[in-house]
Amino acid sequence: EAGVTQFPSHSVIEKGQTVTLRCDPISGHDNLYWYRRVMGKEIKFLLHFVKESKQDESGMPNNRFLAERTGGTYSTLKVQPAELEDSGVYFCASSVRTGGLETQYFGPGTRLLVL
Amino acid sequence: GESVGLHLPTLSVQEGDNSIINCAYSNSASDYFIWYKQESGKGPQFIIDIRSNMDKRQGQRVTVLLNKTVKHLSLQIAATQPGDSAVYFCAENKAAGNKLTFGGGTRVLVKP
Numbered sequence: 440e441a442g443v444t445q446f447p448s449h450s451v452i453e454k455g456q457t458v459t460l461r462c463d464p465i466s467g468h469d470n471l472y473w474y475r476r477v478m479g480k481e482i483k484f485l486l487h488f489v490k491e492s493k494q495d496e497s498g499m500p501n502n503r504f505l506a507e508r509t510g511g512t513y514s515t516l517k518v519q520p521a522e523l524e525d526s527g528v529y530f531c532a533s534s535v536r537t538g539g540l541e542t543q544y545f546g547p548g549t550r551l552l553v554l
Numbered sequence: 555g556e557s558v559g560l561h562l563p564t565l566s567v568q569e570g571d572n573s574i575i576n577c578a579y580s581n582s583a584s585d586y587f588i589w590y591k592q593e594s595g596k597g598p599q600f601i602i603d604i605r606s607n608m609d610k611r612q613g614q615r616v617t618v619l620l621n622k623t624v625k626h627l628s629l630q631i632a633a634t635q636p637g638d639s640a641v642y643f644c645a646e647n648k649a650a651g652n653k654l655t656f657g658g659g660t661r662v663l664v665k666p
Contacts, residue, residue, distance in 0.1 A: 443597070472653065482598070482643065484653035495653060530597050542588070543654060545597035 443546035464533030477527035577644030584646035
């Protein structure tokens with residue numbers, strides 16, 4: 440079974456540019472999460488989709504970040520315009536609830552560097 | 555690497571010895587706890603989890619202990635191997651289906 444995949448693995452952009460990150464969850468997983476770790480900090484939650492609906496977007500830092508999951512399959516996270524403090528590693532995770540428990544499986548992450 | 559600038563506590567352990575990694579959590583309402591392992595260039599990989607109605611759970615070479623009185627979680631790795639070298643994160647959430655709150659991580663270095 441394929442795991443969570445993310446694209447690109449690395450992205451280097453200049454301040455003010457736009458970057459779009461993609462996440463393909465494990466097939467059949469309705470829950471999709473975005474997290475990020477910026478330099479010097481711990482991994483922080485950004486938002487949670489259930490199928491195509493945003494269940495919780497309390498972790499989104501500001502309106503420069505836009506996440507979508509049209510059709511309830513893959514998800515994109517767009518940063519526009521990117522700022523220096525957006526540099527970090529962006530992780531996607533997916534899960535399916537089984538018997539009340541839910542293990543989140545993480546992708547390899549996208550390493551974003553804003554210059 | 556992505557850990558540059560992230561000042562992680564480091565546990566240095568001899569190959570074959572047992573490792574104990576500790577984690578304190580703050581939310582007394584959390585009822586589900588997970589340990590993840592992250593190797594360089596990869597995403598967090600699930601190791602083992604435990605629900606708040608348990609105080610111990612064992613897996614293959616790993617044991618998680620939960621002390622709700624002092625809000626403390628630990629991961630024990632038996633007979634540590636070079637492949638266990640990684641950063642280990644504890645995570646918690648209030649109920650299945652919610653966002654995870656991660657700890658800062660502990661780097662484990664296994665000496666041959």
